[in-house]
Amino acid sequence: MAAPQSQSKVVEWIDHRLPIFTFMRHELHEYPTPKNLSYWWNFGSLAGIMLVIMILTGIFLAMEYTPNVDLAFDSVERIMRQVNYGWLIRYIHMNGASFFFIVTYIHIFRGLYYGSYKAPRELLWMLGVLILLTMMATAFMGYVLPWGQMSFWGATVITNLFSAIPVVGNDIVTWLWGGFAVANPTLNRFYALHYLLPFVILGIVGLHIMALHTHGSNNPLGIDRKGPQDSIPFHPYYTVKDAFGLGVFLIIFAVFVFYFPNLLGDPQNYIRANPLQTPPEIVPEWYFLPFYAMLRSVPDILFIKAKLAGVIAMFSSIFILFVLPWLDTSPVRSARFRPVYKWVFWLLVIDVLVLGYVGAHRPEGWYVFTGRVATLYYFVHFLVLIPLIGIFERPLPLPTSISAAVTKGGGKLAGAAARMEKP
């Protein structure tokens, strides 16, 4: 490994012993990136930045928060009222959870559209699904901490799901609660895990990036880079593009934090938890609504009770993503060249939005039917349509190379390549 030329003797001295500068140069400056990434490729870095924002604000909140059923609600209100800029840190953390999910969901759907999960990026994709699962667990436990009505009843409903497991279900629930109801031991362990899991996510993100940098980013054309004419160095091209995207994202985020901080929350969570009074409706945060809809939609299936079937459907909806790389039989990555899949993709987007809408309403009448159809379609998409379309679809002809498709000859690439050579 050639040591980078550096102006600083200190940098050289350190790098000779601990090559962090070489590493950064290799992973940022020399790291070749397809030259044709669209703005849809911004959401990965946005998710990473949201993770950092959540960890930082979370650590400051943890310094003032008290995980005790009698004190938690008041300690959160104390943060909002007495702690200097406590309201700002809490509103960032609270809305940050929603925005973390927004960017992550867009990031996932981008991967679905452009076939980013296909070889050789299967492990990259699976690590991403693992991050999603860990994020969901973290968000769920975080929502319990303010110990409002929806915290308490949400925790009760979700932990009770495990009682659907045959034979050992009830024992598992008691074990999760640390008692015979959601109570102080539950709050304490949720707090401990809510602090721990973000660092687990951080670790998986490290592996996710390591896997990413092994074969590099996929791109809107879904074809491999064929040589230096298809690539540009990550820095400065994508650092500046990501930074600009971050600016746009932060403006939207700031509008919510400063002007609509409670729009995405539930008023019930401003009421202290009361185990004796069930709220009129128990609804999870918006980012769980599609899964909540699946949970409530599934009826009794043969000998499986509706509750267990719903739990299986809900968890399967995520686990199915783990095997997606092997369900998809099409060798073409990008939906741009897949005339049938392109439409099916948008149907899936609509399906998930419908599920979200259904999840926000009581399972009565029309909503039950719609929820069932939408749940069924979700699984049909992955288990039937995806394998079959890959076999029967006739993909459009792929461009010969990225530069051929983008610049029709790559006339100005010499300039970009030259920039890469500069020290």
Next chain:
Amino acid sequence: MLKLTLAIIAALTLAAPALRAQEEATPPLPHQSWSFEGPFGTFDRAALQRGFQVYDQVCSNCHAMSLLSYHDLSGIGFGENEIKAIAAQKQVTDGPNDQGDMYQRPGRASDHFVAPFPNDQASRAAHNGALPPDLSVIVYAREGGADYVYDLLTGFSDPPPGVKLRENMNYDKYFPGHQIAMPPPLSDDIVTYSDGTKATVAQEAHDVVTFLAWAADPHQEDRKRTGAKVIIFLLVMTGILYAAKRKIWAEVH
């Protein structure tokens, strides 16, 4: 860029169903005009102080506001001496003293608002089993916020024909289910405003809801002011980053 923004907005519309529709039976909430609404809204200080007077003389007979301290009233424009005077009128249970006894003393600015009842059970016992909720964050804790609380306070009437009220219940057209244990709390001239404002039910309700909206989020003005600065900064920064992006990418395109 437009596509991207639209996509984010589309993602956010997912959140809309979370803001669930009102109870079927309750009529839509009439919207009131509030001094604090909108991105540049600030609290009307006179309305806040009148609203505190309504809370202090009427609501606080049944409803606690335990998250606030008298010191917080500096946020609605009371001076240090005024706050001390307000606090001193209250009797606070303190202790135990050196003899191990609890004792009563006049309130201090640092005390939290004194609750009308020592505990929920005492409160229920005095209200035919109903528990008047704490009002500290009531505006955030109800669907419809300030409008709902105002409409509730002014929505009392005799029950329509055919509706039979349960014992000790009152009819309010904006309360979910319409039967509320709270009797109409406000009436004309139930308080006397020192600034000469005519104390109608509508005026009292508007003032006290302004006060309650402030109490739910005392940093609201600061939040909006900071927000304007942050967003202006971000707009400039994003503009510069866009220019930088265009310049750096010029040779690739």
